[in-house]
Amino acid sequence: MRYTSTIASIIVVATLLVGCGADSHMKKGDKFFALGEYYDAANQYKKAYSATAPKERATRGQRALKLAECYRRINYTQRAIAAYNNAIRYNQADSMTHLRLAQQQMKAGSYKEAAKNFQAALDSLPGNRLAANGLKAARMAPEWKEQGSQYTVKRENFFNSRRADYSPMLAGDNNDQLYFTSTRTEVKGDELSGITGTKNGDIFVSTKDENGKWTKPQDIDTELNSEFDEGACSFSPDGKTMYLTQCTTDPQYPRYATICTSTRSDASWGKSTTLELTKDTLSSYAHPAVSPDGEWLYFTSDMPGGMGGLDIWRVRLTAAGVGGVENLGEPINTEGDEMFPTFRPNGDLYFSSDGHPGMGGLDIFIAKPDSVGGTWHIEHPGYPLNSQGDDFGMTFEGLHNRGYFSSNRGDAKGWDHIYSFVNPEIIQTVKGWVYEQEGYELPQAVVYMVGNDGTNLKLSVKGDGSFTQEIRPGVDYVLLGTCKGFLNHKEQLRVEPVTESTEYVLQFPLASITAPVLIDNIFYDFDKATLRPESTKALDELIKLLNENPNVTIELSAHCDYRGAVEYNKVLSQKRAESVVNYLVEHGIAADRLSPVGYGKEKPKTIRKKLTETYTFLKEGDVLTEDFIKKLKPEEQEICNQLNRRTEFIVLRTTYGMFDEKGNLKNPPKPKPAENQAPAEPEWTPW
Known part of the structure; x- marks a missing residue:
């Protein structure tokens, strides 16, 4: 009898200890849960659940529900499903249990079982949109998977x-x-x-x-x-x-x-x-x-x-x-x-x-x-x-x-x-680079993009001076590259329908307002001021630039190398500058916007950083004077003489034609619209 009594006592004490241990785990779990530490909370709840006797159905069900909530939050889907089912089995499901179980079953791909539990959730939560949408999804998901997509x-x-x-x-x-x-x-x-x-x-x-x-x-x-x-x-x-x-x-x-x-x-x-x-x-x-x-x-x-x-x-x-x-x-x-x-x-x-x-x-x-x-x-x-x-x-x-x-x-x-x-969509894009003529990219630039479909965008450029924008077939676009301290540059683009993705590439070289700008590829007959036919392309680009910047006046200058008589070179360079101006005037540029100057050898070229990438023997800031050139190797001397023989322009004014004879601005800016009111017209309209 004493032996049997001792055994019984041990069982009672053990049961009490197990119960106390389970309660301790629950308290720790609740603390972790309140802190949002669901993994640690789940470990404690699992220990408490395991230490709870099956006959304590209500307690076991309540602990299963807390365990399920932790598993749901840490993406332990199968464990969450098992825990929710245990809570339901022990009659401890609350109004959200069937909904949460159905959501986990959706993640497991068990769409039929999910539909049953969404319906059960709707029965206890009439009108619940999450349950209604979930039921719709459970019925449609197999069809969506069967249909697939282009992805x-x-x-x-x-x-x-x-x-x-x-x-x-x-x-x-x-x-x-x-x-x-x-x-x-x-x-x-x-x-x-x-x-x-x-x-x-x-x-x-x-x-x-x-x-x-x-x-x-x-x-x-x-x-x-x-x-x-x-x-x-x-x-x-x-x-x-x-x-x-x-x-x-x-x-x-x-x-x-x-x-x-x-x-x-x-x-x-x-x-x-x-x-x-x-x-x-x-x-x-x-x-x-x-x-x-x-x-x-x-x-x-x-x-x-x-x-x-x-x-x-x-x-x-x-x-x-x-x-x-x-x-x-x-x-x-x-x-x-x-x-x-x-x-x-x-x-x-x-x-x-x-x-x-x-x-x-x-x-x-x-x-x-x-x-x-x-x-x-x-x-x-x-x-x-x-x-x-x-x-x-x-x-x-x-x-x-x-x-x-x-x-x-x-x-x-x-x-x-x-x-x-x-996803193999057909997408047409335009990619452009904005950079200084004879220089580097201009990340501070802005590009205005206007289309005859109503498009009116202001595009910022990336650190490398580039931008990319989606465009639509059948639309005519005009793009204007701008940057403070530089002249504008305009490009036009007509987009045609295509059968595969296409990217159009545009260049926006901006001419500096403060530094001389080289007019590349200008050629004259030997020892004469006559423009050669191959100069036409460069000069037409200059005409385009002046038309895009109608308020600008420029000095058009021609330069020679140090060889030859000083006075002869100066006269020849003056005539060459005048030849360029005459071409521009003949093609519609007002004569009072152009000042031809022949410098001869008076203004040798100053090397800018970009040019040193092509001619590594030169440094930024080098001035190609006669003394400087004669210290170089023969082949380097010829390169420098070629660089000195150039035609350039520099901006003199940026206000040409902006004021009337009384000094009043001809086209004053319109007042800005009130806040939250749409602008009366686009920021820039080229049409």
Whole structure:
């Protein structure tokens, strides 16, 4: 009897200890859950669930439900499904359990089972739009997969690791840099995240080498990355500012995602600083995306005033900072989560959502702006761009419908990987370079583009002086390259229909207002002032330039080398300058806009930096005087003499014809329209 009693006592004590242990795990789990550390919370809830006797059905069901919520948040889809089913089996399902279970079954591709649970959710939540959209998606997803689309996708294992790699973003003037977030072993810091169970993410970058091949991804070796979680970056149009998401941690308080900025100095990114979007410190701000015009920052947030869990918002970017936060509202945002906004350069907004009818977890959607009503038209790009998993984080290679995105499709652990995508659309583009005549690119330039279809755009150029813009067949375009301190240059383009993607290339060499400009390829008969026929092309270009800049007067100068009699050379150069002026006048340029001057050898050429790339024996600032030339090798002397024999022009005035005889401006600028009022006419109209 005493032995039996002892056994019974041991069982009772053990049961009490197990129960106390389970309660302890639940308390720890609840603390982790409150901090948002769902991986650590799941580990505690799992221990508590395992330590709970099957006969304690209600307790076991409640703990299964908490465990399911953690698994759902860390993308452990199959475990989440099992845990939700356990909660239902133990009669502890709440009003959202069937909805959450159905969403997880969609991610697993179990569309029939998902439809049943969406219907069950609708029975208990009549009118719930998430359940209604989910039911529609469960019925349509198999058909979408069967139909397919023009997209082709490929997993790009060169960028991927054994951990999560996501949110790729192309950068660089030639899209030759790929930034993305990774939790691979090379990240900074050794601690594992209580949220995901992996290391905190860092931003990595891969660049193309001289052969156009991607190099091994490297952790950005600056203060940009920290021991905290960094990722989901975007760039300003000029590429000088990075916007990124950062998630810090605190053992006592929940920490919310914030958006930070980093500026580029030379080739390196500086330490990030928090961008304060609102005074609300209890909401998350993540997934920044800059609009193509650089005027808006789009982002994801759960701040009050939204439509669901996470919404897409935007805030205006100004020289003085940010201001004017707006919720995008319907039809983009839903009662679900809308995340990872990004832009195609043509203005289309891509985002991911689990609230719109989709194929599984997060699906990618396209929001096309309606220029008439100021609203958005939503499109679902179908399979295989979308899958039963989470698909998000698009980035585009220029204006073409190709690039990279991230997805956790087919990964049992729910880790994300980088994929490439291609949609063979026929796209016509114009690419132009704006640069100083005889000089380098002009990144401060602006190009005005007007089409007879109503197009009226103001295009900024990249760091290499280039721009790329989509154009439409059957449209006549006029493009005007401008930059402060330079004359304008105009190009015309007629776009014809094509059967494959085509790129038109235009050059915009801008003549300096302050420095002499060489008129290249001007030829005279030997020892005479007679213009040779092959000079016509260069002179016609000069006529075009003067017509495009009607308020400019110029000095037209001719120069000789040091050889020959001084007076003879000066007379010959004067006659040559007059020959050029006569040609211009004969072709419609007003004589009082032109001043011919023959300098002979009085003004030897001063070497500019660009010319030293062709003639490496010369340095910037060298003046090709007779003494300088005679110290060179014979073949170098002849090159310098050729450089001295030149025809140039320099701008004298930029106000010709602008004022009447009383000194009043003939065409005063019109007053600007009131704020929020459309301009009365385009900024520049060539027609």
